Amino acid sequence: MMKSFVTILQYVFFLGLGVLFVWLTVRGIGTDEWQHITLSLKNARHWVILPVLAFLLLSHYLRALRWKLLMAPLGYAPTTFNTFAVVMIGYLVNAGVPRLGEVVKCTLLAKYEKLRADRLVGTIVIERIIDLVCLLVVFFLALIFQWHVIGDFTINLFGNFFSDNAGKISSFKVFLFLTIVAFILLAFYFILKRFGHIDIIVRVKKIVIGILHGLNSIRLVRQKALFLLYTVAIWGLYLMSTTAGIYALHETDHLGFAGGLTTLAIGSVGMIITPGGIGAYPLLVAKLVELYGLDFDTIGTALGWLLWSAQTVIILVAGVVFFALFSIKNKRLQASESNS
Numbered sequence: 001m002m003k004s005f006v007t008i009l010q011y012v013f014f015l016g017l018g019v020l021f022v023w024l025t026v027r028g029i030g031t032d033e034w035q036h037i038t039l040s041l042k043n044a045r046h047w048v049i050l051p052v053l054a055f056l057l058l059s060h061y062l063r064a065l066r067w068k069l070l071m072a073p074l075g076y077a078p079t080t081f082n083t084f085a086v087v088m089i090g091y092l093v094n095a096g097v098p099r100l101g102e103v104v105k106c107t108l109l110a111k112y113e114k115l116r117a118d119r120l121v122g123t124i125v126i127e128r129i130i131d132l133v134c135l136l137v138v139f140f141l142a143l144i145f146q147w148h149v150i151g152d153f154t155i156n157l158f159g160n161f162f163s164d165n166a167g168k169i170s171s172f173k174v175f176l177f178l179t180i181v182a183f184i185l186l187a188f189y190f191i192l193k194r195f196g197h198i199d200i201i202v203r204v205k206k207i208v209i210g211i212l213h214g215l216n217s218i219r220l221v222r223q224k225a226l227f228l229l230y231t232v233a234i235w236g237l238y239l240m241s242t243t244a245g246i247y248a249l250h251e252t253d254h255l256g257f258a259g260g261l262t263t264l265a266i267g268s269v270g271m272i273i274t275p276g277g278i279g280a281y282p283l284l285v286a287k288l289v290e291l292y293g294l295d296f297d298t299i300g301t302a303l304g305w306l307l308w309s310a311q312t313v314i315i316l317v318a319g320v321v322f323f324a325l326f327s328i329k330n331k332r333l334q335a336s337e338s339n340s
Contacts, residue, residue: 044248048248051240053314055237055244056238059238062237063127063234065083068083070127072221073221074119078115079113082330085326088323089101089323089326091315091318092315092316095276095316102121102124103121106121106124134234134235135268138239138261138264142261142264150262238264239260239261240260245307249303249306251294251299252289255292266287267307270283281308281311283304285304286300286301
């Protein structure tokens with residue numbers, strides 16, 4: 001009961017945060033601006049949406065193939081269809097409740113492929129760590145090639161958390177943050193050791209051991225070159241889809257790959273902040289477009305919502321389709337196995 005309440009509370013909080021960002025994006029838009037946005041979208045290169053959707057879908061498929069490489073050292077060999085299907089289902093669930101999709105896709109794959117969900121969670125943790133590293137690389141590249149555009153914006157966006165009133169990095173805040181993280185880890189370790197005989201703690205320890213076992217799979221991946229190729233291809237496709245989306249608007253087509261790189265870096269933050277990036281993604285993209293000298297309320301808003309809509313459509317449509325296909329296929333398989 002308590003767990004369900006926390007899940008609902010989390011959903012309401014992040015959804016409310018998304019609504020707030022939507023309001024912040026559109027609050028200053030007047031009638032003339034709305035007409036400009038509508039005209040910009042109407043005159044856009046609509047055919048570009050097809051390669052954008054194709055790039056995104058292909059990136060998700062490669063993510064499923066990369067996940068299979070992580071599962072191989074655990075002795076798991078799920079079908080490509082089931083793996084790809086649960087990846088899309090996971091994205092669909094994440095669009096509503098952040099991080100719940102990771103649990104759902106592990107649970108579904110474990111159920112129908114007869115795997116251990118806790119070990120699958122370990123592989124998901126590895127994927128998120130790798131994604132974080134890739135995002136940092138994208139940020140680094142964006143800062144190198146577009147520092148004159150996003151340098152000050154990035155400092156203001158991330159620097160306030162560890163800055164003092166004078167705008168300088170606060171040693172105390174950095175120390176406090178590291179101390180809190182260390183305290184949480186030590187407290188967790190102490191609880192597992194001190195109360196290891198309690199049934200619920202025993203279950204938690206088994207889950208932790210399973211996750212650690214799953215984390216170890218990255219070291220044992222046999223096809224490391226292929227794993228790296230998939231990773232580069234996934235983020236390359238993200239960049240291509242973003243750049244293609246920018247090209248769709250005549251007012252932003254001159255930004256090219258450099259604009260796509262900065263949009264991918266800044267927009268990814270919005271995808272993390274709220275479920276599916278609702279509100280936050282368009283707001284940050286509109287702010288970024290403003291840094292390039294274009295209007296925030298018209299071109300920025302149009303591009304932000306265009307890019308966000310393309311990503312959301314592929315998640316919603318493909319998520320629902322693959323959820324249906326996944327259920328039908330595996331239920332039929334279970335029925336045939338029980339009859340044989």
